[in-house]
Each structure stands twice: as C-alpha cells, then as structure tokens.
Amino acid sequence: MIPLPFYLLLAAALFCIGLFGALARRNAIAILMGIELMLNAVNINLIAFWRYIQPAAPTWDLAGQIFALFVITLAAAEAAIALALVIAIYRSRDTVNVEEVDLMKW
Amino acid sequence: MPVDYLPILVMLIVVSAFAAIALTISALVGPRRPTPAKLSPYESGMPPFGSARRRVPVKYYLTAVLFILFDIEIIFFYPWAVLFRQLGWFGLIEMALFVLVLLVGYVYVWRKGGFDWD
Amino acid sequence: MSLSVPDLNLRIIAPVLIVAISALVVLLGELVTSSAQKRGLGYASLVGLLAAGGAAMGLWDAHAVAFREMVRADNFGVFLTLTILAGAVLCILLSFDFTRAHRIETGEYYALILFSVTGMLLMVTAADLIIIFLALELLSLPLYILAAFKREDERSLEAGLKYFLLGAFSSAFFLYGIALVYGATGTTNLARIAASAPSEMLLIGAGLLLVGFAFKVALVPFHWWTPDVYEGAPTTITAFMSVAVKAAAFGAFLRAFLVALPALAMDWRVVLAIIAVLTMTLGNVAALLQANIKRMLAYSSIAHAGYILIALVAMGGAGVSAALFYLLAYTLTNLGAFGAVIALGEGERERLNVSDYGGLARMQPLLAAMLTVFMLSLAGFPPFAGFVGKFLIFGAAVQNGWAWLAVVGVLNSLVSVYFYLRPVVAMYMSEPVEGWGAPRVAPLVALALVLALIGVIALGVFPAPAIALAAGGLGR
Numbered sequence: 001m002i003p004l005p006f007y008l009l010l011a012a013a014l015f016c017i018g019l020f021g022a023l024a025r026r027n028a029i030a031i032l033m034g035i036e037l038m039l040n041a042v043n044i045n046l047i048a049f050w051r052y053i054q055p056a057a058p059t060w061d062l063a064g065q066i067f068a069l070f071v072i073t074l075a076a077a078e079a080a081i082a083l084a085l086v087i088a089i090y091r092s093r094d095t096v097n098v099e100e101v102d103l104m105k106w
Numbered sequence: 107m108p109v110d111y112l113p114i115l116v117m118l119i120v121v122s123a124f125a126a127i128a129l130t131i132s133a134l135v136g137p138r139r140p141t142p143a144k145l146s147p148y149e150s151g152m153p154p155f156g157s158a159r160r161r162v163p164v165k166y167y168l169t170a171v172l173f174i175l176f177d178i179e180i181i182f183f184y185p186w187a188v189l190f191r192q193l194g195w196f197g198l199i200e201m202a203l204f205v206l207v208l209l210v211g212y213v214y215v216w217r218k219g220g221f222d223w224d
Numbered sequence: 225m226s227l228s229v230p231d232l233n234l235r236i237i238a239p240v241l242i243v244a245i246s247a248l249v250v251l252l253g254e255l256v257t258s259s260a261q262k263r264g265l266g267y268a269s270l271v272g273l274l275a276a277g278g279a280a281m282g283l284w285d286a287h288a289v290a291f292r293e294m295v296r297a298d299n300f301g302v303f304l305t306l307t308i309l310a311g312a313v314l315c316i317l318l319s320f321d322f323t324r325a326h327r328i329e330t331g332e333y334y335a336l337i338l339f340s341v342t343g344m345l346l347m348v349t350a351a352d353l354i355i356i357f358l359a360l361e362l363l364s365l366p367l368y369i370l371a372a373f374k375r376e377d378e379r380s381l382e383a384g385l386k387y388f389l390l391g392a393f394s395s396a397f398f399l400y401g402i403a404l405v406y407g408a409t410g411t412t413n414l415a416r417i418a419a420s421a422p423s424e425m426l427l428i429g430a431g432l433l434l435v436g437f438a439f440k441v442a443l444v445p446f447h448w449w450t451p452d453v454y455e456g457a458p459t460t461i462t463a464f465m466s467v468a469v470k471a472a473a474f475g476a477f478l479r480a481f482l483v484a485l486p487a488l489a490m491d492w493r494v495v496l497a498i499i500a501v502l503t504m505t506l507g508n509v510a511a512l513l514q515a516n517i518k519r520m521l522a523y524s525s526i527a528h529a530g531y532i533l534i535a536l537v538a539m540g541g542a543g544v545s546a547a548l549f550y551l552l553a554y555t556l557t558n559l560g561a562f563g564a565v566i567a568l569g570e571g572e573r574e575r576l577n578v579s580d581y582g583g584l585a586r587m588q589p590l591l592a593a594m595l596t597v598f599m600l601s602l603a604g605f606p607p608f609a610g611f612v613g614k615f616l617i618f619g620a621a622v623q624n625g626w627a628w629l630a631v632v633g634v635l636n637s638l639v640s641v642y643f644y645l646r647p648v649v650a651m652y653m654s655e656p657v658e659g660w661g662a663p664r665v666a667p668l669v670a671l672a673l674v675l676a677l678i679g680v681i682a683l684g685v686f687p688a689p690a691i692a693l694a695a696g697g698l699g700r
Contacts, residue, residue: 015400022393031389038396042403049407063412067354069181071399074361076178078392080171081368085388087167089381101382210248217255
C-alpha cells in the first residue's frame with residue numbers, strides 16, 4: 001500500500017498549483033480553473049484519509065468518501081455560476097480580464 | 107511553546123531564499139535563443155489553423171452550464187444504486203425527494219426557455 | 225457491514241425545510257405569475273420566513289441531536305435562527321419597492337434570498353464540519369448571483385464576480401482545513417473532534433478553517449472584497465449580506481472553535497486577539513476616509529466583525545451570550561441604517577454620498593431622526609442596542625482577562641463616532657442639495673424601519689430578556 005504521506009504531498013502540491021493559478025492568472029476562467037484544482041486536491045486528501053482511517057474506526061463510516069462526492073457537486077455548481085457571471089460580464093465589458101473589471105478600486 | 111514553531115520559521119526562510127536565488131540565477135545566466143519551432147504552440151504537434159479567438163455562439167455556454175448542473179447530480183445515484191436493496195423503501199423515498207427537487211429546477215429552466223436553441 | 229436508517233428527526237430541521245420549500249414554491253411561482261403579480265411572491269416569501277420562525281420557536285429548549293449528530297437543536301442555534309429570520313424578513317420588506325424601482329422585481333430574487341437563508345439556518349444548526357461546509361456553500365452561491373442581480377449595472381456584475389472569485393477561493397481553504405481536521409482526528413463531528421488528542425495537523429487544519437471563516441465574516445487581512453462587493457451589489461442585498469451572513473458565519477465560527485477546538489484555545493486565542501485588533505482598527509480608520517455611504521457601512525461592518533471576535537476570544541458563557549446579543553443588535557441596527565438609505569432613494573437614484581444627506585432633517589424629520597438613532601446605535605451610544613452589545617462584549621473580555629482588548633475596542637468605538645455622525649451632521653446642519661426632491665417613503669419600507677427602530681430601542685432600554693435568551697445555549 002502506498003504510504004499516506006505520499007497522497008498528502010500530492011494533494012498539497014496540487015493545491016499549491018491551483019493556488020498559484022488562482023493568484024497569478026488574470027483571466028476569470030483561468031482563476032476558476034485554479035480554484036477547481038484546489039477543491040479537487042482536497043478530494044484526494046479526503047479519500048486518502050478515509051482509506052487510512054476506516055480500518056481503525058470503531059464503526060463503518062463513509063464520511064470521507066461521501067464528502068468528496070459533495071465537493072464534486074459543489075465544484076460543478078460553482079463552475080455554473082462562474083460561467084454565467086463571466087458571460088454577463090463579457091457581454092457588458094467585452095473582457096474577462098479581472099484587472100480590467102475595476103470600476104471600483106480594491 | 108513558541109520555540110516549537112522555530113523549524114517552521116527556518117523552513118520559511120530557507121524556502122524563500124531558495125526561490126529568490128533560483129529565479130535570479132536563471133534570469134541572469136539562462137540563454138534565450140528562441141527558434142520558430144520553440145515558439146510554436148504545440149512543438150512537434152499539429153500546426154494550429156484559424157484563430158482561437160473565433161466567436162462561438164453564447165448559446166453553447168448556456169447548454170454547457172445546464173449540462174454540468176444536471177449531469178453532476180448523477181453522482182449521488184451511485185451510492186444509492188450500490189446499496190439499493192439494503193436501503194429499501196427509505197432509500198427510494200429519499201431519492202424520489204431528491205429527484206423532485208431537481209425536477210423543480212428542470213421545470214424552471216424549461217419554462218424559462220433554457221432548452222430552446224433559437 | 226450493517227446499514228441502519230439514520231435517526232430522522234424532521235422537527236429539528238423544520239425551519240430549514242420550511243424555508244427551502246418556500247424557495248422552491250416561489251421559484252415555481254415565478255413561472256406562473258405576470259410581472260404585476262411578482263409582489264405576491266415577496267409576500268409568499270414572508271409567509272415562509274414567518275412560518276420558519278414559528279417552527280424555530282418550537283425548538284426552544286429542545287436540546288436534541290439528529291441525523292447521526294450532524295445537526296443539533298440548542299438554544300444557541302435557535303437564537304441565531306430567529307436573528308437570521310428577522311434579518312431576512314426586514315430585507316424582504318425593504319425589497320418590495322426597491323426591486324420595482326430598480327427593475328429587478330422577479331421571483332428569482334426572492335427565491336435566491338430564501339435559498340441563502342436555508343443555508344444560513346443550516347449553518348447555525350450544524351454540528352458536523354461536512355454540514356457546515358455544505359451550508360456555507362448553500363448560503364454563498366445564491367448571494368454571488370444576488371450581488372450581480374442588477375445585470376445592466378456593471379458595478380453590480382463586478383461585485384458578483386469579485387465576491388464569487390474570492391468566496392470560492394476561501395471555500396477551498398476552508399475545505400482543506402476540514403480535510404486536515406478529518407485526517408488528524410478521524411471524524412468531522414464537532415464533539416468527537418474535541419475528544420481526540422491535539423496534533424500539529426489539527427492545528428494547521430484549525431488555521432485553515434480560520435481563514436475560511438475570516439473571509440466570510442470579513443476579518444483583516446481577508447476583508448478586501450467587502451467594500452467593493454457592498455458598494456456594487458443592490459442595496460437591499462448589501463443590507464442582507466452585511467447582517468445575515470455575519471450571523472450565520474459567526475454562529476458556525478463560534479460553534480466550531482468553542483465546541484471542537486477548545487483544546488487548542490491557547491494557540492488560537494492570541495491569533496484571534498491580534499486579528500480582532502487589526503480588524504477593528506482598519507475597519508474604523510478606513511471608514512473615516514469614505515465618502516460613499518455604502519462603502520462606509522462596509523468598512524463599519526468589518527469593524528463590527530472585529531468587536532464580535534473579541535467575544536470569541538473572551539470565550540466562556542459570557543463571551544457566547546455577548547456575541548449572540550451583539551449579532552441580534554447589529555442585525556436590527558444595520559438593517560435600519562441601510563433601510564433609511566433605501567427609503568431615501570428616488571427611482572433608480574440613491575443618496576450614496578454623505579453630502580446628499582444635507583438638509584434632510586427639515587424635509588423628512590422622522591426619517592432623519594430614525595437614521596440618527598441607527599447611526600448612534602452603531603456607534604454604541606446608550607440607550608440603544610449597540611451600546612448594550614458593546615458593553616456585554618467588553619465586559620466579557622475584562623471578566624476573562626482580556627482587559628487590554630476591551631480597551632482597544634473602546635478606543636475604536638470612539639473613532640467610529642466621527643464617521644457615524646457625518647451623515648447626521650449633514651442632515652441637521654447642511655443645506656439641502658440641488659437635484660433631489662422630497663423623498664416619499666413607501667409604506668412597507670416604513671414598516672421595516674419602524675420594526676427595526678422598535679427593536680433597537682427595546683434592546684437598548686430593556687436588554688434583560690434578550691440577554692437571558694442569549695445566555696448559555698451552546699450545546700456540546
């Protein structure tokens with residue numbers, strides 16, 4: 001069996017790649033892709049933890065697995081809202097660059 | 107104990123220094139000799155044709171959004187289907203309620219014309 | 225492997241269910257109503273919210289858990305449920321004429337508010353990190369849309385996009401925190417997390433949870449989305465976000481840290497105390513510099529999050545009850561203040577600059593007096609609700625050995641007096657500005673303002689019953 005830290009390192013690396021993408025990109029869709037990568041990195045964590053916790057747990061418990069399913073669904077809902085927002089912004093501003101969406105200063 | 111966190115601080119300094127040094131050195135000594143092959147989007151791949159900025163009707167996006175939303179809900183059917191017999195009537199009623207909620211969304215999208223192509 | 229049906233206890237989540245069903249009904253109602261009938265959907269939403277309030281009152285002293293201890297009905301949750309419902313009712317009362325004037329009067333508007341309220345109620349009832357996360361998303365996703373609801377207004381769209389990007393970003397951190405807590409303790413149940421041994425991984429997980437909560441309640445340094453989103457979003461939605469999201473997120477924040485992580489209190493109390501100082505100071509100082517009243521109230525809401533954080537640092541029964549009382553007082557006061565801004569709008573124009581408030585005391589003496597009361601309550605003057613709230617929070621801090629934090633809080637309150645009184649001074653001292661007619665206040669808006677005013681004064685003059693209700697309700 002692959003040791004748990006390997007999974008955790010993989011998840012942490014993916015999370016950081018997603019984090020970098022979300023912070024460094026200026027295209028709203030690319031930022032969204034970074035965020036999705038972060039969410040899915042956590043899914044790897046959840047499943048890996050579940051796999052290692054379950055044999056020791058006193059009762060049968062699916063928390064980690066089921067939580068990952070919920071996260072996948074939520075990621076889809078977020079993607080749908082983001083696409084709708086981006087289309088609306090593109091129609092009115094002709095850009096999806098977040099640096100140009102700055103009527104109000106940060 | 108604050109002293110327990112000392113390794114984290116040391117790690118932080120080492121990591122920052124390494125990143126700074128690596129970036130500086132590669133910027134200073136790295137040769138930059140661009141060739142047409144290196145600059146092509148897909149090296150040893152298919153040459154791209156047309157413009158990637160070609161306009162796609164916005165209707166595709168709406169379809170994509172709706173597809174994502176209704177498609178992903180299937181994920182909740184998997185655990186239910188695997189344990190269908192053990193869950194029995196309870197599971198069936200729960201799933202019926204779940205589908206009912208989805209149906210409300212479906213009816214809303216349908217009546218609002220979300221599925222009309224033209 | 226054996227399967228058992230979980231302990232279904234629909235009574236415990238009855239308020240959540242009622243609001244969710246109302247949301248679905250309103251959404252379907254949108255399909256069968258003409259544009260002149262949309263107002264009816266608003267009334268339907270009010271009925272749903274009031275019914276949920278009735279169901280919530282029935283849960284007082286129920287002290288029960290259900291769904292494998294994933295939700296818990298305790299007086300802490302019921303108090304916050306009623307606070308959130310009160311905020312939602314006032315927001316919908318303010319919305320009727322606002323949405324018509326701004327041409328966003330649709331069933332979706334009300335349905336999305338109800339969906340968001342569903343998430344909020346679930347969040348303050350949740351006793352499991354999975355449910356807290358789902359509730360957090362359920363309350364956030366409709367708000368992203370609502371912030372961008374005025375589609376032809378580019379500022380509104382921009383507010384929606386910024387809120388979405390930063391909200392989704394913070395959810396990822398929050399989720400990572402939950403995963404690490406799960407890995408460290410083998411459970412997501414708050415009470416069982418408390419029972420397991422502390423570890424480094426649990427500490428990192430708690431830190432990431434803190435980042436997620438800090439984004440939602442707008443704590444420094446995770447506050448920068450707040451002014452832009454509050455300025456760009458439709459004013460009714462800004463009002464709703466500023467109070468209801470705070471009540472819900474602080475509910476889960478308090479519950480998660482006080483129930484699940486008391487063993488790590490040594491570590492997080494100091495961090496939260498520093499964040500509280502930064503949040504209060506930055507919120508108040510930045511509010512001093514704002515000319516736009518929505519931005520000013522946004523920074524003010526950041527400052528108030530800092531005050532409430534003091535109650536969490538103080539911990540103990542006094543801290544929890546002070547936080548609950550403060551959230552109720554802040555909900556009524558802030559909705560009142562935003563309500564006055566909404567009431568003073570003319571068609572699609574709103575009085576957004578402090579100078580627009582010149583001379584209103586002569587044209588609208590009653591409304592000017594009300595806005596003055598709300599501003600004084602926000603600043604913490606007796607005999608209004610805000611004063612009692614601050615008194616309780618600072619008292620709890622002193623009582624539990626955080627006197628210096630209370631001193632910083634009091635100094636901050638003094639700074640805040642200056643900007644809260646600026647619109648008041650303009651109303652009473654300045655000449656009327658050109659280009660504004662005499663405002664006409666719609667009856668439902670007036671009703672909301674009067675309800676908020678009664679609440680603010682009642683909580684300020686007779687605080688004892690509310691303090692008693694807020695005390696000692698956090699179930700473990």
